[in-house]
Amino acid sequence: MQITNPVIKGFYPDPSICKAGDTYYLACSSMQYFPGVPLFESKDLINWRPIGHALTRRSQIMLDKVNSSGGVFAPTLRYNDGRFYMTTTNDTTRQNFFVWTDDIYGEWSEPIYIDQGGIDPDLYFEDGKVYFMSNGSDDNGRGVILQCQIDIVTGQKLTPSRPLWQGTGGRFLESPHMYLMNGWYYLMAAEGGTEFGHMVTYARSKSLHGPFEPYPHNPVLTNRNLGGYEIQAVGHGDLIQDQGGNWWIFHLGFRQIGKWIPYHHLGREVFLAPVTFREDGWFTAGHNGTTVTSFETNRIPEHVVQQEQKVYTFENTTWAIDWCYLRHPHDQNYKLHNDRLTLTGTEVTLDQADSPTFIGIRQKDFNASVACNVALTQSGEAGITLYMDENHHYDFxxxxxxDQYEVILRLNIGDIKHVQQTVPIGTNSQVQLLVEASHERYTFSFQLDDGQSLELGTAQTKYLSSEVAGGFTGVIIGLYAVHEDAEAQFSSFVCEYQ
Structure with a gap:
């Protein structure tokens, strides 16, 4: 059968995967958005269903006024002795912690903190012992993967943190994961930074504590030399063995907007590539060490069909699973119904690293049509925002x-906050807002109840890209209200991908 990448589209970075019974589970990082750490499940590795989040309570994660791309960094998801564990970093507070649950569809525990620094933590279970890894620095200030043994009940360190491996010399050594296979301990990591130089590297040892010998042909997986190729930034991987004994790597990457246009605004997404072990115990990954847009494989049964949801509405999505807030929401400002949404604004705006009245869904592909009816019942402003961060968003x-109403298009690009177009609509307090998205451009138009329609303008997608804005997130299609007296009702929301 043919597999098409990415297997999970939109801003879902840093995938980590585990298996319980005949079901696979996957977690991603979420940065400043809440709930934190989205969770997915699959029976076949290519069709993934969102099932919830690991961090659903304020007490589990501090997100108050964290800057964009702060907050929840890369998780590791593991299953051991009937229990799920998720460990991650709050990069804003510089704390590593884990939570656990016996029911992945239910609530997770309160956080248990680990006294070891760095980011991208990993948990490894063996013979009743638990080992914790993260990136860090050795005594000479060089990047290194650190390991300690912990008490899985209390999080207490049972051994000092010891250096395991310094990587291959690439910058930003991160994303450590440990595996035991056929008598070898494999330590996989990412290097090169989570941009165009990203790569997966690994080493192996006969001992859990090293020394680790690097794979002679590192990096094992990277697209860093594929200029003009859609998929870039391949790295930060996690291995899984399927029911048939085949190995795979799930990893992040991004799709640039054009062959020779090196910008990406959809965020880092989840990609899949095959892994093959050689007779000497080393493994290779991908297709000649790269990740491709689509590939044929006989590892997945022919009756399995890769499916993709193309239409998202209020009715066919779940507020607590598919939608997200900026930091911790003020619940009293949201009335969530099956077919409509009522938002009450505050003085907090989208330009602040705070919690404006905002609820959004990830943009999952380049070509899309977004429509929503917005009725403003009091003063203020309400509408759709294409949101990358507090300094880069397009508000429609x-x-x-x-004493009258108007439709506006505002472009926020760094320090430039420009109202691109304003159209008075008299006493009309309800409007249908329409956004057409393509690889390189958004087009904005609106329609009134009497059928009158007007295009307000366009804006380039690249100014909402990570290459312009910085950071590690992707565009969120947000619905928002601003001003303490603003109350708005949103209905007939449709986001359709071509």
């Missing part, structure tokens, strides 16, 4: 000004 809204 209805607002009340001078």
């Amino acid at each position: 809204a209805i607002r009340h000004a001078d």
Whole structure:
């Protein structure tokens, strides 16, 4: 059968995967968004269903006024002795912790903190012992993977942190994962930074504590030399063995907007590549060490069909699973119904690293049509925002000004906050907002109840890209309200991908 990448589209970075019974489970990082750490399940490794989040309570994660791309960094998801564990970093507070649950569809525990620094923590279970790894520095200040043994009940360190491996010399050594296979301990990591130089490297040892010998042909997986290729930044992987004994690597990557246009705004997504073990015990990954857009394989049964949801509405999504907030929401400002949404604004705006009245869904592909009816019942502003961070977002809204209503298009690009177009609509307090998205451009138009429609303008997608904005997130299609007297009702929301 043919597999098409990415297998999970949109801003779902840093995938980590485990298996319980005949089901695979996957977790991703979430940065400043809440709930934290999205979770997915699959029976076949290519069709993934969102099932919830690991961090659903304020007490589990501090997100108050964290900057964009702060907050929850890369998780590791593991299953051991009937229990799921998820360990991650709050990069803003510089704390590593883990939570656990016996029911992955239910609530997770309160956080248990580990006194070891670095990011991208990993948990490894063996013979009743638990080992914790993260990246860090050795006594000479060089990047290294650190390991200690912990008490899985209390999080207490039972051994000092010891250096395991310094990587291959690439910058930003991170994303450690440990595996035991056929008498070898494999330590896999990422190097090169989570941009165009990203890569997966690994080493092996006969001892859990090393020394580790690097794979002679590192990096084992990277697209760093594929100029003009859609998939870039391949790295940060996790291995899994399927029911048939085949090995795979799930990893992040991003799709640039054009062959020779090196910008990406959808965020880092989840990609899949095959892994093959050689007779000498080393493994290779991908297709000649790269990740491709689509590939044929006989590892997945022919009756399995890779499916993709193309239409997202209020009715066919779940608020607590598919949608997200900026940091911790003020619940009293949200009325979530099956077919509509009512938002009450505050003085907090989208330009602040705070919690404006905002709820969003990830943009999952380049070509899309977004439509939503917005009725503003009091003063203020409400509408759709294409949101990368507090300094980079396009706002398309209805607002009340001078005893009448108007539709506005505002472009926020760094320090430039420009109202691109304003169209008065008199006493009309309801409007249908329409956004057409392509690889390189968004187009904004609106329609009134009387059928009158007007295009307000366009904006380039690249100004919402990580290459312009910085950071590690992707565009969120957000619905928002601003001003303490603003109340708005949203209905007939449709996001359709071509």
